[in-house]
Amino acid sequence: MAAGWQITDYLFAGMVASVVLFGISGLPGLFIKKPGWGQLIATGICVIAALLGTGTAVLTVVTGSSTAGYLLDWHLPFGPCEFSADPLSALFLIPLFLASGCCAVYAVAYWPAGEHPGSEKKLTFFFGLLSAAMALVVLARNGVVLLIAWEIMALSAFFLLTTDQRDPDVQRAGMVYLIATHIGTMALFILFAMLRGTTASFAFPVPHSLSPDPGLATVILVTALIGFGAKAGIMPLHIWLPSAHANAPSHVSAMMSGVMLKIGVYGIIRTVSFFSLPPAWLGWLILCLGGISALSGIALASAQRDIKRLLACSSIENIGIIFIGLGMALIGIQTNTPLLAAFGLTGCFIHILNHALFKPLLFLGAGAIIHTTGTREIDRMGGLSRRLPRTAPLFLAGSLAICGLPPLNGFIGELFLYLGAFNDAISSPLPALALVAPLLALVGGIAVITFIKLFGTIFLGSPRSPEAAHAHEPPLAMLAPMSLFALFCLVAGVCGQLLLRLVTPAVASYAQLPTAIIDQMESSVPLASFTLLNLSLLLLILAIGVFYTRQTVKLPRATAATWGCGYLAPTARMQYTGTSFAEMASNLFAPFVTVSRSGPSLSGPLPAAARFCYATTESILDRVLIPVFQAIGLAFSYLRRMQHGQMHLYMLYIFATLFVLMMWRH
């Protein structure tokens, strides 16, 4: 058999081997009594799997080889079990494998078995399983296989997220996550049942084969948007996301935010590919959802005080940007403007890769900060760049990248979206799309507010609490993965061509674009000029920096305290906090951000001690969904009378149901 193997088969075998390795990485740890060894073995396996998987996935994309389907001849009721890796799947696998390897290494120092003897086995086992399940979702070509992998993924993530299960916040976050993910799964059940109804098989239909007639197509696409979109965290379905990401261990948050959200995006992209032409409403709907998510996500983020909650809300924004790109592309495909489709998809895919580089970097950085200060509240930090001189520049790189500032990678993805919008404004019949550009600019502006607030409050100024004053640099095992991500962010930002090279095969095959269009797009975006200017920017910074340093060395220097505005005894608590920094912006975006203020009412001479509270609230969850769920719970309380623990009555129910079903069938 091996004799007939093509290069694509070897690449696919490499990916499968990597998936299997991730899946079993936690197994040895379950049987090893001595703490720590299981985690080390698992990390070793994960690193090997990550190297193998990333390598083969990159090669699959670069060689442009669309591997044929691989059939696992299992006689299962749902038909053959098929796997395949086309450029689209491989594109999602690259960040998945990379982040899994890096986060596994990070976990060795972040969640060492010695300090957490109870949760080590669980965390190690489910971490590998989560990676493997996500990869299987991407590789699956059969609805039921996808659903099985999907459920393993969702539940592994649940167990990882509830690692610290005695904390009531974690319990609540886990419960909300569990309900949200299963409502999503329910939608997916409908989706695949409908697909089977049209194609008579659970196997994925041939791409671009289904007709986008209203009716069935609408149901399929809407259920896909609900089921996969809930996992991706688009705006009305995002409620589980901030608390889940905030309460998980940081390397798990990095995986969930950097990779797992994209699996939801993948699902939507894959489902749309079944249809010969996306329906007209779909592109606009996805574009609008993306715009809403981007704007409200970043507005929510700007008001957060919890470092990880802030990063989670910013993930909603980034998913929104990805959706804006996808929406543009679908409109382009639908209206037969291939250049718009190419720009939109390229921007969407590049942003998917970019977000999977800088978001894990930021979450891992947040983990390092929480590890050393013992708090998630940024207003209690400050001055950490003196105590953590290596973490600070890495976190700065992540912050710059996520704001889309040159010369880092976030800029490249947004560039393609801007150019798509501008190109459309110049030439095409849909100038309404041009509105994307000012929207992205506004989102970018709020992102700058948010991340200056985050970086500035944590790392700059003077420490606001004793913990922050005695923070210490994290160990190498935590710094190394962060450095790797930061390096990739810089390289990808300066050499945008590398990113473009990774996504063009997927863009071409997904939108069925001829090479001429791809070439036209590539030639109309002179990435070489951007590289040149980015390099000259870096050189200029270096030159001016050296000049400045030499100048200050020659001239007299003095050190003194910061001018305290004339106060005699300034304290660190008088600094601008993150909350005060973003307060003005939060007021401007009041429709998106609900703030609760409970101020003291002082009266009379010598008033008693008072306390002022300022908090941002989770408005959709607290004000809409929980009341609705309570009402539903009340309604269903009548049904509960049927359940009273008497076995013979339950048997009667079963018998009655079976009887009715059999009668109905005949």
Add this chain to the structure above:
Amino acid sequence: MTDTIIHFSLILLMPPLLLGIIGKTKAAFAGRVGAPFLQPYYDLVKLLQKGSVFSETTTWIFRAGPVVTLAATLVAATLVPLGNHSAPVSFTGDMILFAYLFGLSRFFTTAAALDTGSSFEGMGAAREVTFSCLVEPTLFFALISLARMSKSLTLSTMLTYTSPDIWITAGASMLLLVGALFITLLAENCRIPFDDPNTHLELTMIHEVMVLDHSGPAFGYILYGAAMKLFVLGAIFMNIALPARTGSSLGDWGVFVVGMVLLAVLIGVVESIMARLRLIRIPQLLIAATILSAFAMLLILR
């Protein structure tokens, strides 16, 4: 080649002169003699020779702030056409890089301000990022209108395309654009009515608050960078507001320099006859500018 040399010499040498002219205009309005036109140059030279005082709380970010800001402004200045001459570097999509380079410089200026740990500078930083975030959509609406008119995605073509004819064919939207961009110019450079660049000690300020703890060469870099930003954004404004063409290259350079001097006088006049706005009014004016440029875009896209 000559044009490139003139471009770089103007970019490097002319910005402080604008500040001198603004100062002189304001002095004339106030009935004073005022500082000489070259005073900003003397100030810069003196600052570059002075020693520095650093706060104990600051780190390398504080030192990187002025350096990155100046570098980013310089790179942005190579992208913008002056007068009727294309920029030395121009390519598709350079206008997006242009806008984001100012974002980068803003990130570092505000980070440097936060690095001092002073609540005063934190306040200025917060105001700066909030207001400039409101300016971004205005700029992009204007860029889209220009791109649509010139059918191009390079800053050089978009801005050198404008000619007196456009004022006749698309006068309404050009007028809206000029209004919006003038507000943007004043807001981005923290001039009156948004901010007073001459006071350092009042609680309603934005930009000047942030740089309070900088001294010596670093402060010189900041002043120089700010002047260059005024020059660069002013050049964009003048290209739209006064698209006069002489036909000869040297004549165009002359028109440009005269135009910039006029702009400086105009800013000086505005600063003399207006008071600074109350802080809560600033977002309203910025959003008004956004609406103006959005309407300009609508008129052109239609």
